[in-house]
Amino acid sequence: MATPHSTRSGIIRRMKLTIAVLPGDYIGPEVMDVALPILETAVSRSGHTLQHTRCDVGGAGIDRHGKALPDPTLEACRAADAILFGSVGGPKWERLPPAEQPERAALLPLRRHFRLFANVRPGRLPKPLVDTSPLRPDRIPDGIDMVCIRELTGGLYFGAKSTRPVPADGRPDGDVEAIDTMVYRRSEIERITDVAIATARARRRHLTLVDKANVLETSVLWRKVVAERIETTAPDVTLSTMYVDNAAMQLVLRPGQFDVVLTENMFGDILSDEMAVVCGSLGMLASASLGIENNRHGHRYGLYEPAGGTAPDIAGQDKANPCAQVLSAALMLRHSFGLEAEARAIEAAVEGAIAAGIRTADIAAGGPAVGTRAMGDAILARL
Numbered sequence: 001m002a003t004p005h006s007t008r009s010g011i012i013r014r015m016k017l018t019i020a021v022l023p024g025d026y027i028g029p030e031v032m033d034v035a036l037p038i039l040e041t042a043v044s045r046s047g048h049t050l051q052h053t054r055c056d057v058g059g060a061g062i063d064r065h066g067k068a069l070p071d072p073t074l075e076a077c078r079a080a081d082a083i084l085f086g087s088v089g090g091p092k093w094e095r096l097p098p099a100e101q102p103e104r105a106a107l108l109p110l111r112r113h114f115r116l117f118a119n120v121r122p123g124r125l126p127k128p129l130v131d132t133s134p135l136r137p138d139r140i141p142d143g144i145d146m147v148c149i150r151e152l153t154g155g156l157y158f159g160a161k162s163t164r165p166v167p168a169d170g171r172p173d174g175d176v177e178a179i180d181t182m183v184y185r186r187s188e189i190e191r192i193t194d195v196a197i198a199t200a201r202a203r204r205r206h207l208t209l210v211d212k213a214n215v216l217e218t219s220v221l222w223r224k225v226v227a228e229r230i231e232t233t234a235p236d237v238t239l240s241t242m243y244v245d246n247a248a249m250q251l252v253l254r255p256g257q258f259d260v261v262l263t264e265n266m267f268g269d270i271l272s273d274e275m276a277v278v279c280g281s282l283g284m285l286a287s288a289s290l291g292i293e294n295n296r297h298g299h300r301y302g303l304y305e306p307a308g309g310t311a312p313d314i315a316g317q318d319k320a321n322p323c324a325q326v327l328s329a330a331l332m333l334r335h336s337f338g339l340e341a342e343a344r345a346i347e348a349a350v351e352g353a354i355a356a357g358i359r360t361a362d363i364a365a366g367g368p369a370v371g372t373r374a375m376g377d378a379i380l381a382r383l
């Protein structure tokens, strides 16, 4: 039976969820085609309606509109409550100048445009699924249940960049240098820390700040600001700090020690891949990129994407793991629409299917594997 969302005042409210769907390239559309029916089922069963506009982005945008982020796509994102993103980029567009390539010309501008500063990446490996991890079982006696909170609109990704001849007059026998700059402001660190605190409070209340404070000036500021923020606003949350090299090691030695990891953009990019793979596969890495602003439902505007890439080598072969895309849709229901029960139902269906042994090759641990569509059917059947 339908159970429409009830507000705090007790008034039943049927929501119209307006989303922009940007499948992108290679496996992007394949996994999106699996995620959408699952999303639609979860939404309509609760009495809400889903309205989606499908748009080209990345290489698909370049091929069909001459631009990785075509204007109609940006328009549709503006008109929506949230963006469900696939993945972009691949060998077909690798010869373009770096700044015109899908990742830099579509994904990063979207992050910047919608000020998606908070990237939330859950790493979950429930005990019954520990055999999907490449780690030895004795390293993960209790499974893994952590979240990586990655700052997403600052640091090296968005600092000033240049490539220039040295010396400046560009003598033929001269050298050349390339520069990326890492800049962080107190206010940027404070707002992402607040997201990490809220995340920790809904969990085991333990925050690990990962940095390189023995070398980097930005890390020194992060340490100071995060410690102050916790002290003044969240004394109930415990804070540990860890250098990034150690964190990379701890993630493969004893990943179960982490609850919430908070870190800057570049470190978060690297560590979240590592986290995903110890939790089974990159094909399990869902993510929420949350903005500053709220959507018309009073929840955060956000972009939701599987963060494992376009996997050109297996595209078009019904081999890709659709779980990260499906789990990203669940994150969207949770963060941009407040539909916690529906998000959990999808997450439970994914875990149920995997626990029943229905697995794509990347998480099959050498056992029998199913294809992308069969994986999707198994999830849908459990919803």
Ligand code: IPM
Pocket: 103, 104, 107, 269, 307
């Ligand atoms: C990610 C991806 C992106 C990033 C790429 C595609 C630009 O690796 O979301 O983790 O580096 O942020």
Ligand code: MG
Pocket: 269, 270, 273, 307
């Ligand atoms: Mg990455």
